[in-house]
Amino acid sequence: MRKVLILSPNLDQALAVARFIRRYGKEWILHGGLLNGEKFSIIRAGYYDKMVNVRNLKGFEAYDCILPTGARSTYWMLTQIGDFQVGEVLYSRNNVLCFDKYSFIRKVAALGVPVPKTYKTFKEINDEYPIFYKPKFEKGGGARGIIRSRKDLEKLPNKHELIFQEYITGRTTYGVGFIAKNGKILTSFQHEELLSLPIEGGSAIYVRRFNDEKLLSYTQRIIHNLRFSGWGLAEFKYCNKRRDYVFMEVNAKLWASIEFALINNNKFLKYMFDISYPETPTCSALYIERLFALDLLECIPNIRYIIESDKIIRYCSLWNLPIIFMRNGVFSITQKLIKNSRIKRAHWQT
Numbered sequence: 001m002r003k004v005l006i007l008s009p010n011l012d013q014a015l016a017v018a019r020f021i022r023r024y025g026k027e028w029i030l031h032g033g034l035l036n037g038e039k040f041s042i043i044r045a046g047y048y049d050k051m052v053n054v055r056n057l058k059g060f061e062a063y064d065c066i067l068p069t070g071a072r073s074t075y076w077m078l079t080q081i082g083d084f085q086v087g088e089v090l091y092s093r094n095n096v097l098c099f100d101k102y103s104f105i106r107k108v109a110a111l112g113v114p115v116p117k118t119y120k121t122f123k124e125i126n127d128e129y130p131i132f133y134k135p136k137f138e139k140g141g142g143a144r145g146i147i148r149s150r151k152d153l154e155k156l157p158n159k160h161e162l163i164f165q166e167y168i169t170g171r172t173t174y175g176v177g178f179i180a181k182n183g184k185i186l187t188s189f190q191h192e193e194l195l196s197l198p199i200e201g202g203s204a205i206y207v208r209r210f211n212d213e214k215l216l217s218y219t220q221r222i223i224h225n226l227r228f229s230g231w232g233l234a235e236f237k238y239c240n241k242r243r244d245y246v247f248m249e250v251n252a253k254l255w256a257s258i259e260f261a262l263i264n265n266n267k268f269l270k271y272m273f274d275i276s277y278p279e280t281p282t283c284s285a286l287y288i289e290r291l292f293a294l295d296l297l298e299c300i301p302n303i304r305y306i307i308e309s310d311k312i313i314r315y316c317s318l319w320n321l322p323i324i325f326m327r328n329g330v331f332s333i334t335q336k337l338i339k340n341s342r343i344k345r346a347h348w349q350t
Contacts, residue, residue, distance in 0.1 A: 002064040004273070007033045007054065007073035010044045012203070012287070014069040015315045016259035018047040020269055024277040031063070035073055043316055057081070065273070067254075071140035074253040075099060087272040089179055091230035098232065098252035099138040102163050105249070111225050113218050114239070114246045117166040122159045130167040132200070137161075138251070145200045168237040168246055173201065174210060176219040176234045177261045179271050183227040185220055187267035191260060195302055197290040204257035205291050206305045208284045209264065215245060222250065231268075259313055260285045285311040288321065 004021065006014050009032025021028050030047070033054040034040065045051050052059075057080060060066055065086055068074040075096070077084055082093040098104050102120050109115045116132075119125050129149055133156070135142035146167055147153050156162070171194065178188040192210035196202045219234040233255035236245040262268055263282050269275040286309035291299060306312065314321065 001029050002027055003029045003031060003062065004065040004067060005031045005033045005052070005054075005060070005063045006048070007066065007068045007077070008035060008038060008070045009033060009048060009051065010038065010041050011070045012256050012315055013254040013258045015044065015047050016262060016313075017067065017069070017254065017269070019259070020262055020277070021273060021275065022047065024269075025273055025275040028273065033066075033073075035076060043320070067272075069254045071099070071138045071251070071253050075138075087274060089230065089271050090181065092228070094226075095228065095230050095232070095252040097226070098250045101134065101136055101138065101249060105247070107226065108222055108247050111221055113221060114242055114244050116168055116239075116246050116248070119164040122153055122156075122162070122164060125153065125164055128166070132165045132167045133162045134165075134201075135161060136163045138249075138253075144198065144202065168239050168248075170237065170240075171196065171199065172238070173248070174212075174215055174236045174238070174245065175204075175207075175255070175257070176215055176236075177232075177255060177258065177268075178219065178223065178234070179231045179268060180223045180228045182229055183224040185216075185223055186271060187265060188216065188219070189261040189265045189268075190215060191257065193257070195291075195305065197293055199294070199298055203290055204260075204287060205294070206284070206286050206302070206309065207257055207260050209282070212245075218245060218247060222247070231272075257285075257287065260311075263311065282311045284309050285313050288312050288314050289316060292321065 006018060008014055018030055021030060030049050032045070032048040032051045034051060035054055040051060066077065066084065067086055068077045078093050078096050084091050102118065105115050105118050125131060130146050132146055134144040143162065147156060173193045173196070175191050175193060176188055179186045190210045190212065191207045193204045193207050195206040197205055215236060218236070222234065230252060231254065232250050232252040234250045235248040237248055239246045263280050266277050266279045286305045288306070291302060291305065294302070
């Protein structure tokens with residue numbers, strides 16, 4: 001038997017990989033590794049044979065494979081170890097460049113790939129609203145959204161930790177998931193993300209298969225010129241003004257919607273864990289827990305995706321879904337009431 005330690009084991013991408021290894025990699029023993037600050041989850045723990053706390057590299061020699069999943073654990077591995085190997089795939093320490101969003105987008109722009117106008121600091125912004133903002137440095141999650149005026153900008157906390165970009169209209173994003181070696185893509189899978197959590201851009205809620213050679217060409221250009229080795233997701237939006245795709249970022253980690261890629265493409269886990277299984281061509285998928293995590297007014301009109309999806313993906317038990325929906329619904333209503341009461345108080349004070 002071989003042992004794998006999956007870091008940040010509560011993340012959806014960790015659970016997706018664990019699910020496939022459990023189902024098709026019978027020779028693997030699965031351990032989940034909790035980094036400092038990550039909490040033990042009874043529901044998530046069921047995916048693993050054992051959960052362990054990870055504070056340093058002690059005990060790593062007991063494992064055949066260490067797999068970081070999210071941005072935090074991937075960056076931790078890079079800073080603690082440098083290059084590391086998962087099966088046939090070498091993940092290079094040079095991928096840390098992808099975590100610095102501003103520097104990386106400048107490198108991509110120099111390759112002739114279209115990118116949105118990007119401001120390193122909020123002080124560079126004139127009156128070119130709306131503006132999209134996100135963390136300067138990838139840590140997993142983080143504040144992101146749209147500001148529509150100077151007033152919105154002034155209200156934004158921790159502005160020094162953000163970069164600001166020209167807002168590309170439309171909610172749809174396009175992803176090219178890949179494994180690469182020395183600048184050559186070994187396998188890839190494209191998807192179209194029509195709904196995200198948060199709405200402005202984040203983890204996929206509803207995705208569809210997609211295929212455009214131009215997206216693959218842009219991704220190959222980036223991977224080749226940067227001599228990328230490892231795995232990640234290149235993200236783009238379509239800009240009607242340019243009539244072309246615009247590069248947004250490379251998430252040099254396992255991405256939150258990776259299960260949709262694993263269902264359709266069995267080469268990812270073949271390269272990483274030497275696991276074989278039949279592909280199940282699936283045109284669309286819905287991550288139902290993320291749908292229920294939306295603001296209630298956003299969630300309700302998008303419930304139609306439950307019917308439209310070929311595959312519904314969940315990581316909690318079925319009986320937990322109504323609880324999640326009710327909890328988030330109550331939270332959403334409460335937040336609306338609080339916001340309305342503040343508006344009324346401000347009106348009375350004037």
